[in-house]
Amino acid sequence: MIFRSRSLPALFGFLLAAPAFGGPLEDAALYEQACAACHGSDGRGRSVEDRGFELELPDFTDCEFASREPDPDWHAVIHEGGPVRAFDRMMPAFGDALTDEEIYAILRHIRTFCENRNWPRGEFNVPKPLFTEKAFPEDETVFNLRADTDDSDAVIFETVYEKRFGPRGMTEVKVPLGRRNSPQDGAANFGFGDLTLGYKHALHHNLERGSAFSIGGEVILPTGKEEDGFGSGSTVLEPYAAFVQLLPGDAFLQAQALAEFALDGPAEDEVAVRALLGKTFTEGEFGRAWSPMLELLAARELRSGSGATLDVVPQLQVALNTRQHILLNVGVRVPVANRQERKPQIVMYLLWDWFDGGFRDGW
Ligand code: HEC
CATH class of the missing domain: 1.10.760.10 (Cytochrome c-like domain)
Structure with missing residues (x-):
């Protein structure tokens, strides 16, 4: 029966x-x-x-x-x-x-009720890493917090607003705000960082194969005061490609390749690769989702060829509420190669997937 x-x-x-x-x-x-x-x-x-x-x-x-x-x-x-x-x-x-x-x-x-196969499926909306851009176009607001452990005592608070645009598109605005000790006299400075505007487009998605691929671009505007350490002082163009592969057992691989071209000002052109492996564990059969991830960040300046860096970012994302649309991710960015005075950075975000409900809904 x-x-x-x-x-x-x-x-x-x-x-x-x-x-x-x-x-x-x-x-x-x-x-x-x-x-x-x-x-x-x-x-x-x-x-x-x-x-x-x-x-x-x-x-x-x-x-x-x-x-x-x-x-x-x-x-x-x-x-x-x-x-x-x-x-x-x-x-x-x-x-x-x-x-x-x-x-x-x-x-x-x-x-079968939704007949338009253009829309990538939510299965590709795997947990958001702290640095790597996702392939999935999102509707969400993310509050990033990055705290340096060096003498600058810098704390940057960044609000990211991401809005889907049709089945495959997404627009994005990032507004950083921070405090850091002045390199000259050590006094605390407060200020805006560089404003970012972006667009992302899901080029390919195939649920049977479990893979999705997007391209995107960002324009980073020199709105932050460079002399206070809040901005690069350059207008930067950042094209990128982002990829996700779903793996068995709720595991996933994500990767992003990007280049940064300074259109003016002192910033150096740069290429970078970011990649991570993660896996989601569920409390009981249907409960809270916990997603440990290990992220790798590699970057290299183009002109001088110097300043190549490699960082690892172990992190843990957890769903805070019952609807699972409010998520917290906490990690540490640890320099492993060419540390050049760089100290670990504490990184976290609070993410609100607002299409699924208001911030106070679903607790
Ligand atoms: C007695 C009426 C009733 C029956 C029978 C019923 N549903 Fe529902 N279902 C609802 C209501 C009401 C909601 C919306 C709940 C809300 O928004 O709080 C809902 C929501 C859902 C959702 C959640 C959608 C979301 O927002 O993510 C799914 C999926 C769903 N139903 C599937 C089913 C399936 C499959 C069946 C049959 C096996 C079924 N329902 C039978 C009343 C019903």
Whole structure:
């Protein structure tokens, strides 16, 4: 017997008539029986009069919403009910009524409602590293904090606002603000850093192969005071490519290659490669996600060929709330080659994936 819940007696007749599952028809029939009463046969959600409660239902045909939700998150909500991700309990738990196989059959059907394959799937939205740019276009606000352990006692607070633009695009603004001891007299200075404007485009994504690839570019404007150590004093153009490969066991590889070209001012042109390996661990079957990552940062100045640096950044990202759209990442950037007086830097961010809800929602 496949449906064990007594609250779904209507299902038994259907089960007698449909002994085998696996094809699109069976996927649709399962959805029809278990979900359509609320979510509608067309996936848009039945009307308030039909279903008898006020709560707004998700529209599975809306690719902008549906594409970004990874299967494991929806599997958790279907298995455990809405509250497992701080949604309403009007979304029932089907963990006792449906096998995992059936839940995935229904998910296959739900995925047919969004017909535009242009949108990269949320599976590629792997944990954000502290330095490497992701391949996935995000809707999020990130608060970065970087604290130097050298004599500058520098603390830079940077707000990053990222907004998706169509299925594959993303625009970005970064505003740094900081304090550091003056190199001349040691007095504390406060100031803005260099403002960054960026655009990123997902060129390729293939869920079967688990890989996605993007290109992007940033313009870094010399808005920070160079003499106080808050800016490079140059307008810098930074083209880059970003790549993600999903690996078995919730592991992932991310990489970014970039170049920085100074259009004016004193900054040197530079090339850099950033890469990391990480893995997500879940508390219990559906609980809080913890993602340790090890990031490598290599950079080299182009003209002089000198000043090549290599840093490692061990870090741990954790989901703070039940919805898992507020995340904290803490790490240390440790110079390992050509340290040149460089000391470790403490780096962290607080990330708010605002498409999934307000900052105070979902705790
Ligand atoms: C009794 C009505 C009802 C039934 C039956 C029902 N759902 Fe839901 N479902 C809801 C409601 C209401 C929400 C929205 C909850 C919220 O936003 O707080 C929801 C939300 C969801 C979500 C979360 C979408 C998101 O925002 O990420 C998924 C996925 C989902 N349902 C899948 C299913 C599947 C699959 C079935 C059948 C196995 C099903 N639901 C059956 C009422 C229902």
